[in-house]
Amino acid sequence: MRVATIALEQMTAEQRTAHDEVVAGVRGRMPAPMHAWIHSPQMAGHAQKLGAVLRYGTSLPPTLSELAILVTARHWTSHFEWYAHKRDGLKAGLDPAIISAIAERREPVFADPAQRIVYEYSKTLHEKRTISKTQHDTAVAALGERAVVELVGILGYYSLVSMTLNAFEIGLPENEQIELQD
16 A cells, blocks of 8 residues: 555544544445545545445435446456445346446446446446537436436546545455456
8 A cells, every 4th residue: 555554543633533424424434545535634524425425325226326336446447446346236236247247348238228328328428528418318317317416426436436546556455356457
């Protein structure tokens, strides 16, 4: 890891506040990117609050939000993000064949039209950095405007998470293997 781990007893008051807020929240623990963010406690506090909303408080069902997170993890080849959210995606009911296809950069086969829309919107926005009016209107018609706004928030937030994990080389837990190839 390229960033020093700060022991609880060595944290400043601001760092301790950010730590305690995330541990007291829905996560119950300090997530991996917080090990870097805690060096900027104000950023850590705001980022973890936004993350909690985008992870647990959107109108998107877990299958769709986890799908968007996996597309983002694959886009960034973020090994830790993939490791964490592959499990969450499976738990949410995502088809393992969809997850495997994303990992291998193959086009997944979707039975659920909403999943296809989320996948295509996510992949297009990451790769082309824009969305056509037709694609946007299709997503809004299928998911609703609020859900599309939240989807874009998820993509942006998990890009920040993936970039943090990659930049600071926050690795996988011991005995876990890298699944994504460049």
